[in-house]
Amino acid sequence: MRFTKTIGTALALMTSVAAAQAAPEKIKIGYISTLSGPAGSLGEEMLNAYRLGLEHTGGKLGGIPVELVTGDDQAKPQTAVQVARQMMERDKVSFFSGLLFSHVVDAVNAVVLPRDQIVVAPVGGSSETAGEKCNQNFFMVSWNTDTMFEAIGSQIAKSGIDKVAVIATNYQAGWDAAEGFKRGYGKAPTAEILVKLDQSDFGAELSQIRAADPKAVVVFLPGGSGIAFMRQFQQSGLQRTVVPYAATFQADETTFQALGTAAKGLMNAGPWSPYLDNPSNKRFVQAFREKYGRNPSILAAMSYDTVLLLDKAVSDAKGDVENPATFREALRRAKFPSIRGDIHFGNNHFPVQNFYLSKVADASGGGLHNELVGSIFEQRADAHQAKCTMKW
Amino acid sequence: MAILVEQVLNGINYGLLLFLIAAGLSLVFGVMHLINLAHGSLFMVGAFAAAAFAHITKNFLLSVICATLLAAAVGWLVERVIVRKLYARSHLDQVLATFGLILFANELLRWISGGVPQYVPSPGLFSGTVMLPGGIEYPAYRMMVTSIAAIAALAMWMVIAKTRAGMLVRASASNPTMVRHIGFDVGLISTLVFAVGAGLAGLAGALTGPLVSIEVGMGEQVLILSFVIVVIGGLGSIRGTFLAAMMVGLVDTLGRALMPLALSGIFSARAVSSFAPALSATLVYILMAVVLIMRPQGLFAR
Numbered sequence: 261m262r263f264t265k266t267i268g269t270a271l272a273l274m275t276s277v278a279a280a281q282a283a284p285e286k287i288k289i290g291y292i293s294t295l296s297g298p299a300g301s302l303g304e305e306m307l308n309a310y311r312l313g314l315e316h317t318g319g320k321l322g323g324i325p326v327e328l329v330t331g332d333d334q335a336k337p338q339t340a341v342q343v344a345r346q347m348m349e350r351d352k353v354s355f356f357s358g359l360l361f362s363h364v365v366d367a368v369n370a371v372v373l374p375r376d377q378i379v380v381a382p383v384g385g386s387s388e389t390a391g392e393k394c395n396q397n398f399f400m401v402s403w404n405t406d407t408m409f410e411a412i413g414s415q416i417a418k419s420g421i422d423k424v425a426v427i428a429t430n431y432q433a434g435w436d437a438a439e440g441f442k443r444g445y446g447k448a449p450t451a452e453i454l455v456k457l458d459q460s461d462f463g464a465e466l467s468q469i470r471a472a473d474p475k476a477v478v479v480f481l482p483g484g485s486g487i488a489f490m491r492q493f494q495q496s497g498l499q500r501t502v503v504p505y506a507a508t509f510q511a512d513e514t515t516f517q518a519l520g521t522a523a524k525g526l527m528n529a530g531p532w533s534p535y536l537d538n539p540s541n542k543r544f545v546q547a548f549r550e551k552y553g554r555n556p557s558i559l560a561a562m563s564y565d566t567v568l569l570l571d572k573a574v575s576d577a578k579g580d581v582e583n584p585a586t587f588r589e590a591l592r593r594a595k596f597p598s599i600r601g602d603i604h605f606g607n608n609h610f611p612v613q614n615f616y617l618s619k620v621a622d623a624s625g626g627g628l629h630n631e632l633v634g635s636i637f638e639q640r641a642d643a644h645q646a647k648c649t650m651k652w
Numbered sequence: 653m654a655i656l657v658e659q660v661l662n663g664i665n666y667g668l669l670l671f672l673i674a675a676g677l678s679l680v681f682g683v684m685h686l687i688n689l690a691h692g693s694l695f696m697v698g699a700f701a702a703a704a705f706a707h708i709t710k711n712f713l714l715s716v717i718c719a720t721l722l723a724a725a726v727g728w729l730v731e732r733v734i735v736r737k738l739y740a741r742s743h744l745d746q747v748l749a750t751f752g753l754i755l756f757a758n759e760l761l762r763w764i765s766g767g768v769p770q771y772v773p774s775p776g777l778f779s780g781t782v783m784l785p786g787g788i789e790y791p792a793y794r795m796m797v798t799s800i801a802a803i804a805a806l807a808m809w810m811v812i813a814k815t816r817a818g819m820l821v822r823a824s825a826s827n828p829t830m831v832r833h834i835g836f837d838v839g840l841i842s843t844l845v846f847a848v849g850a851g852l853a854g855l856a857g858a859l860t861g862p863l864v865s866i867e868v869g870m871g872e873q874v875l876i877l878s879f880v881i882v883v884i885g886g887l888g889s890i891r892g893t894f895l896a897a898m899m900v901g902l903v904d905t906l907g908r909a910l911m912p913l914a915l916s917g918i919f920s921a922r923a924v925s926s927f928a929p930a931l932s933a934t935l936v937y938i939l940m941a942v943v944l945i946m947r948p949q950g951l952f953a954r
Contacts, residue, residue, distance in 0.1 A: 296767075297767075298767070298867060298868060298869055300767050301766070301767050301768050430926065430929045430930060435926070452925050453912075453929075454925055454926060454928075454929040455908075455929055456929060456930075456933040458873060460863075460864045460865070460870075460873065461662075461666055461863070461864075461905075463659075463662030463663075463665065463666065463794070463905060464659055464662055464905045464906075464908040464909040465908065467655050467658045467659055467662065467909060468655075468909060470655075470658075470789070471655045483865070484769060484864065484865030484867050484870070485865075487769055487864070487865035488863065488864040488865050491774070491862065491863060491864070491865075492791070492863055494774075494779075495774055495779060495781075495791040495792075495793050495794070495862075495863070496781065496791050497780060497781035497789055497791065515769075517768060517769070517771055518768070518769035518770065518771050518865055518866075518867075519771065520771045520773055521773065
């Protein structure tokens with residue numbers, strides 16, 4: 261009897277020690293992103309929003325002070341892997357966040373996830389990570405790009421447009437976008453044009469589009485290529501008869517400066533708008549505007565929302581972020597006050613959420629803004645969920 | 653038929669722009685035997701300068717002229733300070749040094765511009781379209797670019813073929829020692845040629861600005877095609893460069909437009925949509941390979 265009591269006391273003592281260890285004094289976030297090179301300004305925008313989020317949570321997650329360890333991946337997978345290893349071994353980070361490009365995400369995942377480290381990425385998902393390669397330690401806060409094109413397809417079908425041209429870059433993400441569009445639209449487009457990566461002259465393609473005589477053109481051309489296309493589209497006179505559609509992250513504050521008036525009238529689909537009516541969003545947009553004098557881009561929004569998710573999950577896990585099982589469960593079920601309103605994770609750890617239609621128009625105070633036009637999807641999951649075998 | 657005419661116009665437009673860039677590369681190689689990888693950077697300088705001048709002067713034509721002159725001035729400076737020392741060195745040294753210049757130019761412009769793509773509005777007068785005979789609607793801006801580039805190409809040919817200065821340039825290319833012995837300053841001629849080449853690249857950059865995204869690294873994309881043109885045309889031959897530029901412009905544009913149509917009879921739609929763009933992207937290189945097999949020295953090499 262005495263013996264069992266002693267054991268009991270010892271166990272109680274041990275668990276209290278374990279509990280004391282569980283809530284660390286400080287959470288270290290390994291934040292990897294593209295902070296230099298042509299896409300460096302996007303990484304910068306996201307980091308600014310991430311810091312704003314941490315400012316709003318008082319520099320804490322779930323009440324525990326945070327140290328942000330940042331690393332530049334230069335959009336190169338091999339650099340990202342080095343940075344990730346260093347953060348695990350030297351900095352002993354609690355979990356990983358940040359991340360921008362899907363090919364970098366894949367590389368980081370390959371070295372980080374098998375060691376039971378959790379990755380909570382704002383953007384950079386792919387149809388593979390949402391489908392057969394889904395992982396219990398990987399969370400995608402924003403979207404899989406093809407769902408936006410599904411939304412565009414569905415919107416175009418709903419408005420009864422019968423002739424559509426699609427132009428996309430000839431690689432995996434471009435094919436995903438074109439497939440997504442077809443899923444939403446329900447049939448093949450009148451013209452489907454694939455172009456090489458980084459193409460800058462679109463004379464031939466615009467003539468093809470003119471010949472197809474569509475009512476809408478759906479565009480997925482990353483980076484400078486998309487900017488070049490929109491400018492030449494504007495000069496071609498096609499914009500009088502053809503309405504351009506794109507994903508919101510290619511038609512927002514990150515591209516307005518380079519596009520100028522060519523952006524006007526661009527329709528876009530995405531899971532967020534600066535004009536969504538909820539307290540979190542109002543607080544975020546107002547604070548961002550005060551700091552940077554313009555609306556946040558959708559990338560900034562996803563970055564900020566990642567902090568809100570982490571704050572709630574760390575709080576639900578009672579600070580026990582070093583225990584992957586506890587932290588994972590908390591992330592999966594976190595009911596956090598998202599700036600997107602109602603969202604939750606699907607079985608593949610990608611969000612189930614609403615999609616909205618926006619239109620680039622003149623802002624009242626000069627410049628451009630993304631006007632909220634309406635809603636396209638309610639509580640929509642991506643199309644790859646079924647291929648993910650994860651159950652929880 | 654209308655679409656074919658439009659595509660040929662697009663091809664000529666693209667070819668002339670490529671010629672403006674490649675001409676400098678070819679001249680510099682012909683006269684100084686220098687391989688200049690940093691030539692694309694001068695194109696980038698032209699585009700960035702035109703954007704900056706457009707914001708200051710609010711006048712498109714003036715900004716293009718200023719940008720061209722600035723690119724020429726940068727060329728002059730670079731030749732005097734750095735490139736001059738490379739003429740006597742091996743081609744490998746030249747490639748290494750001018751590659752270093754690319755890195756330097758990219759970092760400098762990233763530092764100045766903040767790494768964000770720049771915007772330059774297309775000039776109001778040319779922002780719409782023009783009606784060509786046969787009911788073809790064609791962008792007015794492209795039409796203007798074609799005209800300016802054609803005038804510049806013609807002017808260059810006149811200078812090189814018909815004037816005394818052009819004769820000196822040709823003489824320096826074929827026998828610099830003799831030119832020096834007759835009493836001309838070959839060093840000055842080299843600087844002038846380099847500056848003119850830089851100015852032409854700058855002009856091409858300034859004209860391309862409203863069509864594309866003006867960003868750091870835009871020079872490297874055109875550099876590869878320019879080298880293809882110079883190799884096809886024959887190193888150092890302006891006539892060859894012109895013909896090669898037009899060939900590349902037309903093959904690339906018509907390939908992109910016609911390849912899907914040509915293949916659609918043979919393969920399934922899915923195969924065509926992924927295969928045709930890949931094949932048309934390689935057409936230019938196939939053209940280069942064929943020319944090199946038939947005439948290893950290029951079409952018009954001396």
